[in-house]
Amino acid sequence: MATPNLFLIYVTDVQHSTGFYSDLFEMEPVMVTPRYVPFEVAPGVLFALWSGRSDGVTPATPRTSELGLMLPGSSDAVDSCYAAWTAKGVTVVEEPRDEVFGRTFVVADPDGNLIRVSPTD
Incomplete structure (x- = not known):
């Protein structure tokens, strides 16, 4: 059976949030793109910062x-x-x-x- 291995955190400013999480957890992302930045927290398990589609990113979009x-x-x-x-x-x-x-x-x-x-x- 498949188990979840990707957990998304919705953010408005990926670059700012990448700095926040890198500093807080003292770890570097696996890769950096303009709207998606994954961090490997265990072998094959990621949490990623994601802003969504570029045309849908607004501060009014709930991030919870x-x-x-x-x-x-x-x-x-x-x-x-x-x-x-x-x-x-x-x-x-x-x-x-x-x-x-x-x-x-x-x-x-x-x-x-x-x-x-x-x-x-």
């Missing part, structure tokens, strides 16, 4: 998704990530708190897409 980063270790790992990311000036949507699945926080990318950090399941 949530990308998850599950960290190994204790809640201290989540808190350390929060400290590192806030030092980079990310937009905090939800400060660290304990949830049913463990410690978590949420930040937003330049388009308002959410990035949730939590412990590994």
Whole structure:
């Protein structure tokens, strides 16, 4: 059975968002095109920034998704990530708190897409 291996994050400004995600995750994209930039997060698994068709890109187009980063270790790992990311000036949507699945926080990318950090399941 096939399993999902590409996760798209809709963005308005691919170049700006590429810089944001490269800095935040400390990784480089697999390739860069004007409207599509993939990052390999595991062998054969990508998340990609995508602006859509060039004639359909407007700031008014909703960009809403949530990308998850599950960290190994204790809640201290989540808190350390929060400290590192806030030092980079990310937009905090939800400060660290304990949830049913463990410690978590949420930040937003330049388009308002959410990035949730939590412990590994």
